[in-house]
Amino acid sequence: MSELRVYQDDKPEQPLTVTCDAAEISQQLADVGVRFERWQAAQPISAESQADEILAAYAAEIQRLKDEQGYVTVDTMSLASDHPAKDELRQKFLSEHTHSEDEVRFFVRGEGIFYLHIADKVYRALCCKDDLISVPANTTHWFDMGPEPDFTAIRLFNNPEGWVANYSGSAIADQFPKFED
Numbered sequence: 001m002s003e004l005r006v007y008q009d010d011k012p013e014q015p016l017t018v019t020c021d022a023a024e025i026s027q028q029l030a031d032v033g034v035r036f037e038r039w040q041a042a043q044p045i046s047a048e049s050q051a052d053e054i055l056a057a058y059a060a061e062i063q064r065l066k067d068e069q070g071y072v073t074v075d076t077m078s079l080a081s082d083h084p085a086k087d088e089l090r091q092k093f094l095s096e097h098t099h100s101e102d103e104v105r106f107f108v109r110g111e112g113i114f115y116l117h118i119a120d121k122v123y124r125a126l127c128c129k130d131d132l133i134s135v136p137a138n139t140t141h142w143f144d145m146g147p148e149p150d151f152t153a154i155r156l157f158n159n160p161e162g163w164v165a166n167y168s169g170s171a172i173a174d175q176f177p178k179f180e181d
């Protein structure tokens with residue numbers, strides 16, 4: 001189930017607010033410029049569905065975002081707990097960074113936690129199946145897929161080169177509760 005916890009960025013031990021209500025999550029994130037939506041597939045897909053089937057099932061929503069925001073490339077990213085580099089991949093996202101473009105991710109299956117460091121708050125957004133999140137360009141954030149990742153996400157990009165991260169060098173991500181905490 002989707003969940004949003006909001007923290008003072010220097011008090012990681014105690015959230016200021018917690019909600020699992022999708023409409024409330026959407027509003028709280030919209031208030032800080034982050035898009036959060038729940039999508040429904042136009043046709044059934046399974047855990048075995050391949051990228052083309054997945055992209056076809058969500059073609060209408062993908063096209064809407066492309067038309068609205070000008071995203072030029074879309075792909076899918078899947079990770080399972082038997083991936084030999086799962087620990088390295090987890091760490092790659094687990095340090096505060098920014099991107100020069102929006103970070104747009106839709107969870108086809110599985111879940112992951114986005115930590116958005118905006119002003120003096122950290123918004124810990126647990127995204128699960130059917131959640132779409134769009135983090136504006138240059139927003140400091142990090143992402144935790146957990147120790148046993150098992151997700152498939154659709155990714156939309158402005159930058160044809162795909163994923164490029166600018167690490168802030170901050171250790172803030174080490175202070176906050178991890179996926180398994």
Ligand SMILES: CSCCC(=O)/C(O)=C/O
Binds near residue numbers: 077141142143
């Ligand atoms: C769910 S896709 C992997 C996360 C990602 O692309 C990113 O930049 C996290 O900050």
Ligand SMILES: [Fe+2]
Binds near residue numbers: 099103141
């Ligand atoms: Fe990122």
Ligand code: NI
Binds near residue numbers: 120121
């Ligand atoms: Ni801060």
